[in-house]
Amino acid sequence: xxxxxxxxxxxxxxxxxxxxxxxxxxxxxxxxxxxxxxxxxxxxxxxxxxxxxxxxxxxxxxxxxxxxxxxxxxxxxxxxxxxxxxxxxxxxxxxxxxxxxxxxxx
Amino acid sequence: xxxxxxxxxxxxxxxxxxxxxxxxxxxxxxxxxxxxxxxxxxxxxxxxxxxxxxxxxxxxxxxxxxxxxxxxxxxxxxxxxxxxxxxxxxxxxxxxxxxxxxxxxxxxxxxxxxxxxxxxxxxxxxxxxxxxxxxxxxxxxxxxxxxxxxxxxxxxxxxxxxxx
Amino acid sequence: xxxxxxxxxxxxxxxxxxxxxxxxxxxxxxxxxxxxxxxxxxxxxxxxxxxxxxxxxxxxxxxxxxxxxxxxxxxxxxxxxxxxxxxxxxxxxxxxxxxxxxxxxxxxxxxxxxxxxxxxxxxxxxxxxxxxxxxxxxxxxxxxxxxxxxxxxxxxxxxxxxxxxxxxxxxxxxxxxxxxxxxxxxxxxxxxxxxxxxxxxxxxxxxxxxxxxxxxxxxxxxxxxxxxxxxxxxxxxxxxxxxxxxxxxxxxxxxxxxxxxxxxxxxxxxxxxxxxxxxxxxxxxxxxxxxxxxxxxxxxxxxxxxxxxxxxxxxxxxxxxxxxxxxxxxxxxxxxxxxxxxxxxxxxxxxxx
Numbered sequence: 255x256x257x258x259x260x261x262x263x264x265x266x267x268x269x270x271x272x273x274x275x276x277x278x279x280x281x282x283x284x285x286x287x288x289x290x291x292x293x294x295x296x297x298x299x300x301x302x303x304x305x306x307x308x309x310x311x312x313x314x315x316x317x318x319x320x321x322x323x324x325x326x327x328x329x330x331x332x333x334x335x336x337x338x339x340x341x342x343x344x345x346x347x348x349x350x351x352x353x354x355x356x357x358x359x360x
Numbered sequence: 361x362x363x364x365x366x367x368x369x370x371x372x373x374x375x376x377x378x379x380x381x382x383x384x385x386x387x388x389x390x391x392x393x394x395x396x397x398x399x400x401x402x403x404x405x406x407x408x409x410x411x412x413x414x415x416x417x418x419x420x421x422x423x424x425x426x427x428x429x430x431x432x433x434x435x436x437x438x439x440x441x442x443x444x445x446x447x448x449x450x451x452x453x454x455x456x457x458x459x460x461x462x463x464x465x466x467x468x469x470x471x472x473x474x475x476x477x478x479x480x481x482x483x484x485x486x487x488x489x490x491x492x493x494x495x496x497x498x499x500x501x502x503x504x505x506x507x508x509x510x511x512x513x514x515x516x517x518x519x520x521x522x523x524x
Numbered sequence: 525x526x527x528x529x530x531x532x533x534x535x536x537x538x539x540x541x542x543x544x545x546x547x548x549x550x551x552x553x554x555x556x557x558x559x560x561x562x563x564x565x566x567x568x569x570x571x572x573x574x575x576x577x578x579x580x581x582x583x584x585x586x587x588x589x590x591x592x593x594x595x596x597x598x599x600x601x602x603x604x605x606x607x608x609x610x611x612x613x614x615x616x617x618x619x620x621x622x623x624x625x626x627x628x629x630x631x632x633x634x635x636x637x638x639x640x641x642x643x644x645x646x647x648x649x650x651x652x653x654x655x656x657x658x659x660x661x662x663x664x665x666x667x668x669x670x671x672x673x674x675x676x677x678x679x680x681x682x683x684x685x686x687x688x689x690x691x692x693x694x695x696x697x698x699x700x701x702x703x704x705x706x707x708x709x710x711x712x713x714x715x716x717x718x719x720x721x722x723x724x725x726x727x728x729x730x731x732x733x734x735x736x737x738x739x740x741x742x743x744x745x746x747x748x749x750x751x752x753x754x755x756x757x758x759x760x761x762x763x764x765x766x767x768x769x770x771x772x773x774x775x776x777x778x779x780x781x782x783x784x785x786x787x788x789x790x791x792x793x794x795x796x797x798x799x800x801x802x803x804x805x806x807x808x809x810x811x812x813x814x815x816x817x818x819x820x821x822x823x824x825x826x827x828x829x830x831x832x833x834x835x836x837x838x839x840x841x842x843x844x845x846x847x848x849x850x851x852x853x854x855x856x857x858x859x860x861x862x863x864x865x866x867x868x869x870x871x872x873x874x875x876x877x
Contacts, residue, residue, distance in 0.1 A: 255479060256366045259472035261407065264370045266464035268396070270457040271377040277453035281440045283386045283432055287393050290424065291377060294400055297416075305407045308483045309476050316485050316493055319409050323494070326412075326419050327505045331512035333424045337431045338519035344435050345522075351440075361529075387604070387665070394658070414647035422654020426661065426684060433665045433673060486643060487704055 261302035268295035282343075282350050286336055293329045297322045362480045365406060372399040384439045390428050397421045407478060411487045535634045540621075543639060547620055551778040552582035558833045565837035592767035597668070600764065604666035609765065609772035612659030616779030619652045623786045624707050626796050626817035629810055637814070638707070645706040646698065649787060650691055653742060657683050659776070660751075664761035676761035678844060679744060679751035685851045686741035686748075692859035693734040696866040697791045700726050710795035717801020721794040727869070730862045732792045734855055736831075739784040741851060743777060746836035750844050785828035789821060796821040 272295060275288035304318020340350075347355050376396035380389045397420045404413040468475075494502055556571065556578060563570025571578035596605065622645040626637035635641050642648060657680050664676020698704060700722065701712040713721050722728045741748040751760050762773045789795055796817035798804070807813055842850065 255477050256362050256406070257472050257477050258475040259468045260366065260370075261403070261478070262468040262475070263465050264373065264403075266461055266468065267374055268377050269464075270461035271374070271381055273460060274453055274457035275377075275381045277449045277456070278381070279440070281386050281437060283428065283435075283437060284380070284389050284440070287380060287386075287389055287428060290420075291380065291393060291396065294397060294420070297412075298400060298403060301404055301407050301409050301412065302478075304409075305478055305483060306475050309478075314483055314485060314489060316489050319412055319485055319490060320493055320498060322409070322412055323415065323490070324501065324505060326415060327509065330419055330424055331509055333427060334512050334516040335519070337427055338516040340431060341435065341520045350435060350437050387601075391604075398655075410642070410644050411647070414644045414651055417651035418647065418654050422651060422657065423684070426654075426657050426680065429658065429661050429665075430677065430680070433661065433677065484643075488702075 258302050258306050262299055265295045265299040265302065268292075268298070280351050280353060282340055282352050282355065283337075285352060286333070286340070290329060290333065293325060297325055300325070362406065362478075366403070369399040369402045369406075372396075373403070386432050386437045386440075387429070390425060390432060393428075394421050394425045397425065406480065408482065408484045410484065411490050531632045532634055535632065535636075536639060539636070539639050543620055544617060547617065547779065547782065548775070550782055551775050552586065554778045554782065554829055555585070555774075556582050557829065558836070561830070561833045562837045565834070586771075589767050589771045594768055595766040597764055599668045601666040601668065604662045605764075606769075608659050608663035608666060609769045609776070610659075611662070612656060612776040613772045613779070615652050615656035615659065616776040616783065619649055619780075619783040620786070622648050622706060623783070623790065624710065624795065625821050626814050628707060629814050637817075641707065642705070644704050646694060646704045646709070646791075649783075650687070650694075653690070654684075654687060656776075656780075660761055663765070663773070667761070667764040669764055672761055672763050675751055675763070679761055682744070682748065682751070682844075682847060682851075683742055685848060686738045686855070689734055689851060689855035689859050690738040690742060692856060692863060693731045693738060694791060695859075695863045696728050696731040697722055697726070699863070699866050699870055700728070706790055706795075710790055710797065713794040714797040715801070717797070717803065718794075718799040720801070721792065721797075721799075723792045726792075728792060728862070728866070730858065731866075732788070734859045734862065735788065735792070738851070738855060739788070740832070740835065741847070743780040743784060745777070745781065745832060747839040747841045748847055749836075749841055750847060753841055781829065781832055782825065785825040785832070786821075788828055789824040793824050795824075 269292050272288045272292035275291065276285055279285055279288065300318045300322045304315055307318065308315045343355055344350060349355065373396050376392040376399065379392035380396070383389050383392065397416060401413040401416040401421070404410075404416060559581075560570035560572075560578065571581040574581045574584050596602070621639040622642060624635075624638035624641075629636050660683065661676050661680040664672045664674075664679075667673070697709060701709040703709065713726070716725065719725045723732050740746070744751050762770055765773065798816065798820050807816065
């Protein structure tokens with residue numbers, strides 16, 4: 255018997271930690287990982303809301319979970335392409351520090 | 361018992377996320393993120409989403425994080441250096457995230473009664489329920505996502521190839 | 525029937541202890557079985573001095589590995605160096621939790637022959653295999669050795685490539701049974717004995733062959749054992765490991781072999797059902813039913829282990845580019861074709877036993 259609000263607060267906590275890590279960390283791979291953390295927090299919120307909607311309407315609602323499925327697919331595709339971009343940037347600049355990759359000019 | 365399980369795995373999630381923030385070496389951050397994702401899978405199970413719990417472990421912990429680990433190993437990422445980055449990020453980063461958290465937590469907790477309580481074992485969404493919606497009502501988005509994955513594969517291969 | 529929480533926890537604890545002990549003994553004796561069988565294939569005896577027919581050899585090997593010096597090189601990244609074999613062995617042992625060994629016999633409402641009866645048992649097996657890749661990758665990286673790193677990256681690339689073919693080959697089985705629960709999959713195959721097994725009456729022989737080849741590649745066994753062969757030639761991901769940690773990797777490999785055998789029997793060969801089906805009279809006593817089901821399950825898993833070792837002793841190993849080409853360009857299209865043909869048959873409602 256856990257109030258659904260607790261799941262939502264947990265999702266908010268994970269999302270804000272993700273935002274803080276995104277702004278503070280200097281390694282580009284860690285920044286990318288914080289984006290994945292934010293996406294996971296949002297997934298948790300979707301599933302909690304899907305459960306709440308099921309309880310309100312009386313029968314099983316799975317639309318929230320379908321959305322999570324699509325978020326997972328998009329996150330996987332984005333992670334693959336993003337990491338390929340990071341590899342390409344590393345080959346050009348030879349550094350992984352965001353402060354040194356912030357200009358288009360070499 | 362539901363509350364005990366929730367507190368344990370929510371605690372693991374938050375500890376893993378904080379560890380991601382506080383560690384200097386990216387491989388430690390990657391491993392803490394794996395802990396977060398596995399604990400989130402257990403939380404999905406507690407909310408009745410069993411297929412998504414399995415998908416979370418297979419896709420996120422087992423594939424995406426392996427990809428991150430590969431890249432960290434290939435690029436030989438070392439400990440983070442303290443470069444003189446934008447001080448604004450430090451000054452505005454922590455308070456900004458804290459303000460966001462405070463706002464969201466206030467909204468959720470003040471309306472906690474209207475969200476209701478979750479009981480263990482009710483409203484279990486089986487794989488059949490999910491697939492009935494996915495393959496009948498949402499067939500077009502499903503096919504579009506498979507094209508999306510194909511494009512992502514092509515893009516990743518094209519970007520990461522060595523230029524000769 | 526209502527099961528109390530305490531009864532459930534105590535019986536589950538007992539099941540876990542029994543299963544883990546039996547699994548570890550089975551791993552040790554599988555090593556002996558392999559050495560003797562490969563020896564026989566190569567026209568020699570295999571271990572035969574220690575105890576009758578070499579049966580005490582695993583005990584002596586265990587003691588030797590225990591007493592060896594546990595060397596940790598100085599420049600390794602210690603936390604991950606120690607964590608990697610734990611992840612590998614842990615994932616190898618965890619898969620056995622969802623595997624049902626025998627008939628659905630309950631005591632105080634708790635299933636006696638399966639530790640965890642979950643609706644998504646098959647997906648859990650795939651998930652544990654996916655997480656086990658981290659053990660290999662982290663061991664190579666933490667060894668702080670260029671050859672270890674390359675060997676680990678190759679091994680993990682091989683594993684994640686064949687995971688796709690593995691998962692796709694199981695979809696035909698799931699289509700036939702309509703459920704991901706392992707007991708349901710076996711129950712569908714229990715109607716007519718041999719003919720209703722997924723390999724014969726379910727027409728999943730192509731899927732079975734794809735599964736077998738993908739599983740051989742997943743467990744890094746011949747003819748796909750290039751990561752291990754590298755450790756004989758130059759180096760591999762467990763080159764910097766000694767005694768107990770190396771033994772953990774070794775045990776993880778044989779544990780994965782046993783899990784693959786269990787899954788193959790459950791999904792394609794009818795699990796614990798006897799091949800005679802209803803031809804023989806069904807025994808009435810519960811004890812006899814449970815013993816018979818256990819016997820058939822163990823016999824089939826033993827056959828799969830024998831097949832593993834037979835293939836290892838017979839076939840030459842793949843080169844790395846041949847291996848990756850085989851996985852991506854042959855196995856995945858064949859598995860997808862199997863899904864298409866199976867769903868075509870089920871859609872037209874052709875009778876499958």
